[in-house]
């Protein structure tokens with residue numbers, strides 16, 4: 309899907325490990341990022357869910373990890389759901405979005421790997437994504453850097469955590 313790659317592209321450093329085969333990221337990895345004089349944020353790289361279906365142990369482990377993450381941090385986080393721009397409306401993505409919208413934290417959908425689309429596909433997939441997710445979807449590429457400035461703006465505009 310390109311979650312770890314997008315994080316690396318955002319911070320312009322190869323901090324998160326990536327792999328062509330899914331299932332590389334197994335834990336919630338926190339990266340504290342300070343840009344200029346802006347407040348520091350934590351970017352949290354989570355495992356994907358697409359490879360772990362149904363009742364298999366990887367799926368159960370994923371659900372446990374994500375539920376623990378949300379239970380602990382839900383009041384302070386914003387969540388970006390990353391979806392592969394080439395495949396708008398996968399059932400697993402729609403399920404995740406449905407669940408996420410029921411959570412108290414702000415959330416948004418981000419399309420990855422837009423560099424892999426032709427111009428014609430791009431226009432069509434952009435339309436399809438906004439239709440299935442019922443709102444704006446920011447298109448990005450870790451490869452070309454497209455959409456990263458807008459993504460930083462989106463991250464910066466997430467509500468400030470309430471003081472503990």
Ligand SMILES: Nc1nc2c(ncn2[C@@H]2O[C@H](COP(=O)(O)OP(=O)(O)OP(=O)(O)O)[C@@H](O)[C@H]2O)c(=O)[nH]1
Pocket residue numbers: 309310311312313314325326327328329330331332333334354355356357420421422423424448449450451452
């Ligand atoms: N062309 C292109 N390839 C990308 C882009 N982002 C990621 N990739 C490739 O997609 C593959 C998966 O990338 P990862 O960043 O490891 O994906 P992930 O979502 O973190 O995967 P897991 O941690 O296994 O869930 C790698 O081969 C990346 O090089 C992109 O924007 N453009």
Ligand SMILES: [Mg+2]
Pocket residue numbers: 311312313325326332333353354355
């Ligand atoms: Mg990863």
